Amino acid sequence: MAALVRRRTRAVRAVQQIDFNIAAGEVVGFLGPNGAGKTTTLKMLSGLLHPSSGHADVFGFTPWRRERNYLGRMTLIMGQRSQLQWDIPVVDSYRLNKAIFQIGDADFAARLDELVDLLELQELLRKPARNLSLGERMKCEFAGSLLHRPQVLFLDEPTIGLDVAMQRRIRSFVAEYNRRTGACVILTSHYMADVEALCKRVIVIHHGRLLFDGALTDLVHTFAPDKTIEVELAEGSATTAADVAALMGPSLISESPQRTETGWRVQVPASDTPAVAARLLSGLPVADLTIAEQPIEAVIEQVFAVPSADPSPGGSR
Structure with a gap:
């Protein structure tokens, strides 16, 4: 007995009509509900995805061309993905990154010492990644991703699943790294405490479109x-x-x-x-x-209630 199936398909634009500029040294919250296009945008900016149209410029590079000079100036940290080698000690994963990014011996030693001190990693360096708790792994992920001193950090849910104390530790570390290096940080998070603690400016997207781009205080005043x-x-x-x-x-x-x-x-x-x-x-x-x-969570809910076809109240820049 034969069965006939008529497949129905539709095109979904994950990201569209998003336009923004971020200055060196800024820490910007990139907000939106699940499926809004946040991770897709970060993957394009980090060179993992090639968009069907549009243009992006980071340090004068087009990210999806994946030029070596660009890859050496950025990092992407995803809370649900690991860059550490599962079965070898953490410090050996760091040595692999040292070779990949061609970091000199002296620079590697100095940077590793600084990161170990900031994140209190001394007891974790000899452990295989598989033996680390989630909080321990995320601290080690940060250190490994920053050994080459990137000038822009794309952070996609870096505190997801962590307990309150570890979330606070990660936030403090990001703020200190930004202060010491002047690196630009783009942060996505569903924890509003991350955004309030780190970001003076927020960009809000929904259904792949820009809803708001401006100061966090202006977001509150506009929508609450x-x-x-x-x-x-x-x-x-x-x-x-x-x-x-x-x-x-x-x-x-x-x-x-x-x-x-x-x-x-x-x-x-x-x-x-x-x-x-x-x-x-x-x-x-x-x-x-x-x-x-009003709590920032309530404000964000009101932002998401804006129909996706509406123009951004904050405007794009």
Whole structure:
């Protein structure tokens, strides 16, 4: 019995109409949901993929031509990929990189000592990669990828799967490497703590298109113009949502006051926050009051909610 199958196919552009410039020494967050085109972009910039159209220039080189002088000035570190040889000691993988990048003996020794000190690798150098924990392996990956002193770092989810302490260690190391060498860093991460700690500028893409390119603070102001005021009331207070709303004024309430265990939480435009906080303090039996920006995770969710055909609010540059 024969079966007839009609295959249906469609073309998907992984990355399109993305245009940005990054200066030497910048640390830039490259953000987007799964499937947005982040890794595809980094693979093109590192020369692993050849785009069907478009142009990229890094240090005057076209990355996908894979010229030796370019490959010696960049590195790509992927949290889910390993460059270490599985069955040999870590230090032997480093010696292999030394030969590949033609690093002199003195430079190799000095750089290795510096990286071992920064990342506390002394106890790991003689271990085969297969015997390392994920956190230990990522520290060793960083050292091996930086022995040739690259001037641009493409970091694709470098802290994925790591515990909080190791994430903090990796972030501190990237910041220190950037400070010492002036290297440019492009970082993708789903951990917003990475972005907040390292990046003053962010580029956001969705469905392969640019949504935002600008300062992290501008991203918050553009997509989350409100602040959250949380009021803790004195014990026994019978304040209602209507009481809180009356003090704020209907034009300033972006959503209804939310009851908390000890009081109320409201969102108001950032420019009106001081006046509203003052009225709440004078009109309610307040025990404590806090004002906070919206969490960066919530801001990013609002960015992704923008239809993919819309132009970038931040513009490209």
